[in-house]
Amino acid sequence: MPAGTVLHALRAFVAEREWAQFHTPENLAKSISIEAGELLECFQWGGDYNADDLRGELADVLTYCILLADNLGLDADEIVLDKLARTRAKYPVEKSRGRSAKYDEL
Amino acid sequence: MPAGTVLHALRAFVAEREWAQFHTPENLAKSISIEAGELLECFQWGGDYNADDLRGELADVLTYCILLADNLGLDADEIVLDKLARTRAKYPVEKSRGRSAKYDEL
Amino acid sequence: MPAGTVLHALRAFVAEREWAQFHTPENLAKSISIEAGELLECFQWGGDYNADDLRGELADVLTYCILLADNLGLDADEIVLDKLARTRAKYPVEKSRGRSAKYDEL
Amino acid sequence: MPAGTVLHALRAFVAEREWAQFHTPENLAKSISIEAGELLECFQWGGDYNADDLRGELADVLTYCILLADNLGLDADEIVLDKLARTRAKYPVEKSRGRSAKYDEL
Numbered sequence: 001m002p003a004g005t006v007l008h009a010l011r012a013f014v015a016e017r018e019w020a021q022f023h024t025p026e027n028l029a030k031s032i033s034i035e036a037g038e039l040l041e042c043f044q045w046g047g048d049y050n051a052d053d054l055r056g057e058l059a060d061v062l063t064y065c066i067l068l069a070d071n072l073g074l075d076a077d078e079i080v081l082d083k084l085a086r087t088r089a090k091y092p093v094e095k096s097r098g099r100s101a102k103y104d105e106l
Numbered sequence: 107m108p109a110g111t112v113l114h115a116l117r118a119f120v121a122e123r124e125w126a127q128f129h130t131p132e133n134l135a136k137s138i139s140i141e142a143g144e145l146l147e148c149f150q151w152g153g154d155y156n157a158d159d160l161r162g163e164l165a166d167v168l169t170y171c172i173l174l175a176d177n178l179g180l181d182a183d184e185i186v187l188d189k190l191a192r193t194r195a196k197y198p199v200e201k202s203r204g205r206s207a208k209y210d211e212l
Numbered sequence: 213m214p215a216g217t218v219l220h221a222l223r224a225f226v227a228e229r230e231w232a233q234f235h236t237p238e239n240l241a242k243s244i245s246i247e248a249g250e251l252l253e254c255f256q257w258g259g260d261y262n263a264d265d266l267r268g269e270l271a272d273v274l275t276y277c278i279l280l281a282d283n284l285g286l287d288a289d290e291i292v293l294d295k296l297a298r299t300r301a302k303y304p305v306e307k308s309r310g311r312s313a314k315y316d317e318l
Numbered sequence: 319m320p321a322g323t324v325l326h327a328l329r330a331f332v333a334e335r336e337w338a339q340f341h342t343p344e345n346l347a348k349s350i351s352i353e354a355g356e357l358l359e360c361f362q363w364g365g366d367y368n369a370d371d372l373r374g375e376l377a378d379v380l381t382y383c384i385l386l387a388d389n390l391g392l393d394a395d396e397i398v399l400d401k402l403a404r405t406r407a408k409y410p411v412e413k414s415r416g417r418s419a420k421y422d423e424l
Contacts, residue, residue, distance in 0.1 A: 003109060006183045009190055017197065018204040022363050025160070026149040030362055032167060033245050036142035037355020043132040044348055045312040045340050051178075054131070058174055059189035061138060062182055065168050074161060076168055077112045083165035084115055091123065098124040100257040128257050136256055139351050143249020150242055151234050151418040206363040215321060218395045221402055229409060230416040237372070238361040244379060248354035255344040266343070267392060271401035273350060274383050274394055280376055284369075288380055289324045295377035296327055303335060310336045 010066060028068040035060040116172060134174040141166040222278055240280040247272040328384060346386040353378040 014020055039057035042049045069076040090103040099106070120126055145163035148155045175182040196209040205212070226232055251269035254261045281288040302315040311318070332338055357375035360367045387394040408421040417424070 001183055001187075006186050009187060013190060013194065016199050017202050019202075019206070021204070022206045024153060025155060026153045027363055029146050029149050029160075030242065030358055033139075033142040033146045033249075034355045034359045034362060036139040036167070037245075037352045037358075040135050040139045040348055040355075041352045043135050044352060045345055047130060047132045049131060054135075054178070055180060055185050056189055056192075058171060058178075058180070059185040061142070061167070062171050062175075062186050063189065065164060065171060066186065068164055069168075072157070072160065072164075074164070077107055079161050079165040080112050080168050080172065081115060083162055083169065084119060086162075088119065093122050096123050096125075098127070100125070100128045133257055136252055136348065139355075140249045140253045140256060143246045143252075143351075146242055146249075147246045150246060151239055213395055218398050221399060225402060225406065228411050229414050231414075231418070233416070234418045236365060237367060238365045241358050241361050241372075245351075245354040245358045248351040248379070252347050252351045255347050259342060259344045261343060263390075266347075266390070267397050268401055268404075270383060270386055270390075270392070271397040273354075273379070274387075274398050275401065277376060277380050277383060278398065281380075284372070284376075286373060286376070289319055291373050291377040292324050292380050292384070293327060295374055295381065296331060298374075300331065305334050308335050308337075310339070312337070312340045 007066060007070060010063065011070070014067070023067060023071055025068060025071055028064055028071060031064040032061060032068065035064060113172060113176060116169065117176070120173070129173060129177055131174060131177055134170055134177060137170040138167060138174065141170060219278060219282060222275065223282070226279070235279060235283055237280060237283055240276055240283060243276040244273060244280065247276055325384060325388060328381065329388070332385070341385060341389055343386060343389055346382055346389060349382040350379060350386065353382060 014023065035057065039054070039061055042054045042057060066076055069079065091106070095106045096103075120129065141163065145160070145167055148160045148163060172182055175185065197212070201212045202209075226235065247269065251266070251273055254266045254269060278288055281291065303318070307318045308315075332341065353375065357372070357379055360372045360375060384394055387397065409424070413424045414421075
């Protein structure tokens, strides 16, 4: 789909409902945590999951992340790539290959 | 940037480090909750925030969301739009305009 | 230890630092989510854990829970027992024995 | 109420339902995060809250915390007091009075 399609659809959804008034950065950050908890509930008692539930909960987390980025005037793709560059530096391939240790324990 | 740029960069990052073995859907869902908590910490005592910290923490949540979608064979844009269609139905404009109530309280 | 020892120690700790001003119910609820994320980080990549880290993170979640109960004028033991009575009704032994399903799927 | 009343009631509740098999430390840690998200939902759009909902959600977080402590062979009161001693050292009164800054920014 054309770049920006999702963002435009979300902006229209929010504008039609006059919900921007509720979407402070703090409220969106809380919403991301709340939805992340619902996503985690798909795995509360183990690794098996209901694919439809999981898909819907992941969509909810993503939705609030995109809204928060937009609210802050940030481009979601850009901040992910910027952070990735920093994470690459913290986790050099030769030290981190095949290991799940945190960077301060490598 | 071209569509898929972020996804390809994340896949290469993971492949170089042989981290796919750690990226079960369950572990990625936990990681999303953990990073959502760090994002929320930017607002622990109120609405003011450090813009650099916030940007970095939001990027971390987004990164694990994109990895989980990819792991499940899902397109992130597509699941957000699908969920939006369902949310539109649950929150009709005439009932939800200017209100933050949940759909079952409208 | 005598009943109330922990509560009195926490109250004194907060009072000495004049931190009650930051401890709104909302801020304490956010703090519980933030600390729950740090607790979860002990299990980010699997079931093994560092016992000291886990103990400290669990203590942090408990601390904010006790402070929130106190802030709301609630007795922590009492609300747990009240909720347990309701959960017993939702999960009758004969239907829920040996099953992790939610009450609406029993 | 007598010390240990809550713990004994929770243990009986779990034993009757044969749920100990689901209560690994990891699953209990996930459960704490999930319930913390539901608690946070009481404040999703601001500081006002429904007192009954809040009380019930706080009870759920506390319940899983008590179960996790018990599962690990820990005394909940003791680990809170131990952590408090360490937190006192990190936040000396003279440096932290009236400030919400983290210890590494004092």
